Amino acid sequence: MGSHKLNAFVYAGIVAIGGFIFGLDAAVISGTVKYLTQEFALSEMQIGFVVSAPGFGVLPALPLAGYLSNKLGRKKALQLVALLYLVSAVCSTFAPTYLTLVLARFLGGMAFCSLSLATMYIGEIAPPKWRGKLVSINQINIVIGLSAAYFVNYLIIDAVGVNSDWITSLGIKENTWRWMLGSEIIPAFLWLILLFFIPESPSWLVFNNQIKAAKKTLRKIMPNTEVDEHVAGMVVSLATSEKNQSVLDQFKEIVSKPMRLTLIIGVTVALVQQITGINAILFYAPTVFEQLGIGTDAAFIQAIWVGVTGLFFTILAIVFIDRIGRRPMIVWGTLWLVLSLGICSYGFKTARYKLVEEDVVTLTEFKNKDLLMLIVGKEFKSDAVFKKELKLLLGEKKARIHASNLIQKAVKLNTTLILFGILSFIAAFHFSIGPVLWVLFSEIFPISLRGIAIPSFAFITSITSYFVQLFFPWQLANMGASSVFLFYAVLGLIGFVILFRFLPETKNLSIEEIQKKLIKKT
The missing domain is CATH 1.20.1250.20 (MFS general substrate transporter like domains)
Structure with missing residues (x-):
């Protein structure tokens, strides 16, 4: 691999780490649902709010992403996003209340615009013949991040089950969900540091009439003989784009016949x-x-x-x-x-839910077994009906805490x-x-x-x-x-x-x- 191609892959690889962190941030919350429900006594809608908070945070961030990348440059915009990920991860890990956790995750959601920023940067830094492969690195990293989140969650759950002295000393058992969310801190910090070593986008430099700086960056990713021609092409493209319609006119054209x-x-x-x-x-x-x-x-x-x-x-x-x-x-x-x-x-649809007396007896962690005896032998045709019956018997808080274990005992399905x-x-x-x-x-x-x-x-x-x-x-x-x-x-x-x-x-x-x-x- 030549030095130009290597540099392009290195810069794209660094920026694509943001895709990994996005995947990690998006999926690691999946392991915390049970623990958050217990610690903060959350309802179904409250769980929905904390899980979906990043999805809400990205909504105001999307319109800002393009503006900031044009105003500050692609590199600084990406660094700002990495900082948001880091602050969100730290605040989520040490959140003292449900509200602060939701706000911290909302802040992390604002960083989800990293996907569009990363695609933009990689598309502008990559030589045309390598653009497809380099942009695809970001997509692959997202899924790797998702996989890593599930794996990290499993390792933490497995460690809690071991119940050894070092698990106790680190407080993993008492703070399981915090360790899960905290797994994002190190990669977010490393990404922020690595982003200082990438160059600014040559397209942005040309856009801001920094031609010499643009050529200096391009010499790192393509042969010197191709640089002048590439810059000339960007200048022509920029001159053409300046004739584009206003934002309102563009929206009107999108919905035109x-x-x-x-x-x-x-x-x-x-x-x-x-x-x-x-x-x-x-x-x-x-x-x-x-x-x-x-x-x-x-x-x-x-x-x-x-x-x-x-x-x-x-x-x-x-x-x-x-x-x-x-x-x-x-x-x-x-x-x-x-x-x-x-x-x-x-x-x-074909599942059935029925508790038998032996199931109730084996529930050693459950104190009010007499309440469950009221539905022993009764068959329910859906999980929703079974859960509603549990809420009537046990109350919403206890029903949510014990639902998983009771479903495990009662369900019969393929x-x-x-x-x-x-x-x-x-x-x-x-x-x-x-x-x-x-x-x-x-x-x-x-x-x-x-x-x-x-x-x-x-x-x-x-x-x-x-x-x-x-x-x-x-x-x-x-x-x-x-x-x-x-x-x-x-x-x-x-x-x-x-x-x-x-x-x-x-x-x-x-x-x-x-x-x-x-x-x-x-």
């Missing part, structure tokens, strides 16, 4: 990516697996498989996207999502079928609409509108994700797992029909060719 098909596709893909429930699974993985009655420890082990499956199929998607094409991966991948959700819904459905769903998402959405967004919008269109449709994705995370605990408690998965499947099926009807293939087409294709179909 010639862009109608693009609008339909963009909104549908943005909604389907999140409304089918991916972040309900990723951010509540152990909680979801506990509904299978496999117990807390086994639930954390199964969560690791979610991360591993996602990583494997993300790599496959990156390898095959230019061979298979965007349309078949998104359209048939969405159908795969729907079928997987249907399997999960059916599996939970565990293998549901596990297959969940992992199939994860595979379908990461092979299709998960990573391919961002590729599609970079292709279906004309260059003149991309700066406004992509953040706007990313906003739709983010706000949909926020509401999915917020309401999932309430849905699970009141609708039951079967109905929740069916709800996601129906929404995904609607998306599939729309995309099957309207989404064209964009593989191997220029931006101009794609625009002609979309306008012709309008």
Whole structure:
């Protein structure tokens, strides 16, 4: 590997660490749900608020990200984001109250705009022939971060089970959730330090008329003979872009008749990516697996498989996207999502919940066993009905604390079928609409509108994700797992029909060719 290529990969690799921290931050909360519920006596909606707080934090941050990156430079904007991650991780770890924890996680959510900033920086620092591979590093790192979060959570849970002296001395057993959230501190700090060693984006330097500085940076990532020509091209592009329309005019063009098909596709893909429930699974993985009655420890082990499956199929998607094409991966991948959700819904629909006397006797940590004897031998046809009965008998606080253990004792279902459905769903998402959405967004919008269109449709994705995370605990408690998965499947099926009807293939087409294709179909 030549020095220019090596430098480009090093700079891209450093910036892409932000993707790892995003994945870690997003998924590590999944292991804390049970402990936060107990420590702060939280309701389902309160759990939803603390888990979804970053999803809310990114909403005001998205419009600011582009402004700050233009005003301060890509490098300083990324450093600010890394600092937000670090402060959020420290404050979350030592949060004394529920409110301070929510606020700390909201602050971390503002750093989630790192994804768009990282993509922007890598796209500008990478030589054209390496751009695709370098940008994909960020996507892979996100899934590695998700996997790392599940693995870290499992290691901490396993350590608590050992109950050795060093576990006691470190306070891991008493502060399990704090150790989980604290796992983000070290990588966030390292990322902040490493960002001081990357150069400023040459595109931003040219934009600010710092031509000499831009050439100095470009000489690190491309042969000296190509630098002048590359800078000249950026100057011409900048001169052209200055003739662009105002922000309001660009919004008007996005919703105009010639862009109608693009609008339909963009909104549908943005909604389907999140409304089918991916972040309900990723951010509540152990909680979801506990509904299978496999117990807390086994639930954390199964969560690791979610991360591993996602990583494997993300790599496959990156390898095959230019061979298979965007349309078949998104359209048939969405159908795969729907079928997987249907399997999960059916599996939970056939579940039955019944406590027997022997189950109640073995509950050594439960004091009021006489209350549970009132429902011994009674069969319940859904987890929601079973949980409601527990709340009536035990009260909401005790019912939430003991629900996982009682479900483990009472449930009879096809565990293998549901596990297959969940992992199939994860595979379908990461092979299709998960990573391919961002590729599609970079292709279906004309260059003149991309700066406004992509953040706007990313906003739709983010706000949909926020509401999915917020309401999932309430849905699970009141609708039951079967109905929740069916709800996601129906929404995904609607998306599939729309995309099957309207989404064209964009593989191997220029931006101009794609625009002609979309306008012709309008």
